[in-house]
Amino acid sequence: MSNRIRHPGFAALRLSAAEAAQRIRHGMTVGMSGFTGAGYPKAIPGALAEHITARHAQGEPFRITVLTGASTAPELDGVLARVDGIELRVPFQSDPELRGRINSGALEYMDIHLGQLAEKVRYGFFGKVDVAVIEISAILEDGRLVPSSSVGNNKTWLDMADAVILEVNRWQPEALEGMHDIYYDGALPPARQPIPLVHPGDRIGEPYLSVPLEKVVAVVETDAPDRNSPFKQPDAASKAIADHLLDFLRFEVKAGRIPGNLLPIQSGVGNIANAFMQGLGESEFTGLTAFTEVIQDGMLELLISGKLALAAATSFSLSPVGIERFNEHAEFLRKRIVLRQQGISNHPELIRRLGCIALNGMLEADIYGNVNSTHTLGTQMMNGIGGSGDFARNAYLSVFMAPSVAKNGLISTLVPMVSHVDHTEHDVSVIVTDQGLADLRMLSPKQRAKAILERCVHPSYRDALGDYIERANRDSFGKHTPHLLAEALSWHERYRLTGSMLNPEAVG
Template sequence: MNRRIRDRLMTADEAVKWVRPGKRVVASGFLHQPSRVLRALQALVDDGQLPPEPLTPFRNSFPRRSFTRKGPDVAILHAAAIFSDGFVPALAVEESPWLAANAHEIILEWNVNWPSSLIGVHDIYADTVVDDAHIVPLCQPADRIGTPYIPLDWTKVVGVVKVDDDLSFVSPIEESANESRMANHLHEFLLSELRKGLLPIDMPPIHAACTGETGAILRALTQSGQQRIALFTDIIDEVALDLLQSESLSVASGSTLAVTQATAGDLSRTLKQSENRLILRPRQTITAPDVLRRLGIISINTAQEVDLYGRAHLQSDRWDSANTGQDFARQSRLSIVLLPPAPPEAGVSRVVPRVAQADLSEREVDVIVSEHGIADLRGISAAKRAERIISGWAREPQQPDLAAMVFANRRK
């Protein structure tokens, strides 16, 4: 064992003593968290030694720029392996590289149960510059532009907590029963775009938000003849992993790998089979505007509802995919929104006069796909958009009222 690691080994209870009242504490990950240290931290809160909320969840909604001038005081990071100059961040990279570079003090929780085949899966481009004008030199989804580990300044590491806890996995996402017709419509549309020359012969990389509908669509697309698709997304789920092993996907590049218990037993073998075709990167790299525009991705999101002019309220899941879905859609070559049917017992329509929350504006939605067909909203007026959406998907009892609203708005 490296001397730097050995000198800093301690228990979780000893490590959390570095967290004092008033310090800003940030933990990495949301699927694979440093759970042992977090439990010890919660014990201090329960005993009244720390304020009720000493921990800041670091996710998409958290403003990274609030730490631009002064990084977090303490970062608690999860590690699958530790080297003399860095560590491997298990299956979730997320914002860990930025935290490791900018935190004043670092506590590492090292779970030795992660398979050694994880080493080499990551591509960490250590971009510590908080500047949207910074260029990330990634030109293809399979390119590697960084290191297989997160660089680490050992002078900031105050403790290493070595654990052998059971690995945490996610429950499977239930696939929609309506994916077959939606997949057929989408596949026919993409083939039509290829024939018209509006898409390159080699299908551009696809971003698919991690929901039941998009997972099923991705499976159906690869099975229906569109082989060797490249996936460039935030969260790689079990569907994508299966397609990667069957070589229906040429490469899957993301920030997090969401593995279920069913796959956990063969995780080591799965990682070896997907060697060089499964790449985990920091979220800063995955969602960089210049990278998404350069790759010319096709973004596929799932909407909870759309309004008369094509604005979409995205379907959020337990992994908060709506937030990153906006990043991909806004920089995509083609922004596609899936609109699954509402449950019959709900008695409501997915088409509403105005969405409660416009995650994507009408300028950020190109095509809407439902079980009834395709609505291509590119290059048409707002009134034409409304007519196309109402005639295609609004429930019949609602159509006259919605059409009257459109007519009234046109007269104003």
């Protein structure tokens, strides 16, 4: 037996990826592991894509519904989209091939809050899950499963699926064992009980996943890395955003609204998030905690330095250098990292109870604080809402961040009206750009517009947006949230037609 498959019953089910892929058929709903490029199955999707191609060549239909935790990698989303093997994809994606097919209408995509998907599957809203394809690190002698670098919705897929395919990946560090905390509570309304977690580091479950042996139809051994993007040093705009945010947190501490070691931090992925973590590392703040979705390089370094006492998440998203750093400090980190299923890491009750500071990116915001984090020009899906909505509505502080301009200044991040609304003004506390920070708490709509204009808008667009606000206040049908409906989306239309939001008359 492989040293990663230490149970004889599971070992007897070993198959090649091609053989295992035969267990998946046209029309099935398949729950796959994976969250932000970590812990996704490495072999089955490619083998399945070859199987689908062969069936299509014979004139047979073959498309499946794919449920995951979040985004995966080209080896899963990309290969299945390329062979026209996906009928419906839920809940989040970032693969260019898949995104292109979503936006061309070639396949269906459902964007949903990450913290809600497992619940809705358990309620039966998606019908049955036919097959679960789950990457794990090892199978113990007693049959318990050691999760890999992400947990995501794996517990739900294992519980709900009629059949299970396991990928045991030797590449995943053995040091992962013991970092997980899988909460086993299958009660549905009205029989639910409160989740007994009052601190990010509380362990309320077990370190392992489990599945009845009789449900498992194949065990595939792999030795392949997660999708790892190199760590990018934060650019000037990201550093400026981080500085504005740190100054704001200092002000909140001084005002007595948050403690000196802050409140549990939730941070989205990307350059700005890493810049903020780097800024925290250089700041006076210590004894920090995180209750978040993903641990990136920046958060890992805070843990290693001791600035961050503990991080609870559902997944890693580390660069190759970050993985080396994790392996170097694995024993130290074992006591400081807790990986949970995303139904817990993104649970609204826990987010509100813990008083999280939610830091998320956006594509654009409008003058009243409505945020679009998913669609370009209101119609083209970028990636999805992810977990930002889970946190934004329930956080102690809900912060959205982005550079003030995009596409080398051709797009303004602050517009009269967002082209798509993911987070309404009611769920947004703070807007931050490289230009400054607007604290929107306790402000009326018109006061919000003034704060955003003065503090967040790029100089290239400040006069034009100020002119719109002035004329809207004067000429709008209603005066509470003034808009010129004929012009509210004109900036987006101008970009669509000319490739720039800048008004030629204003710059000419």
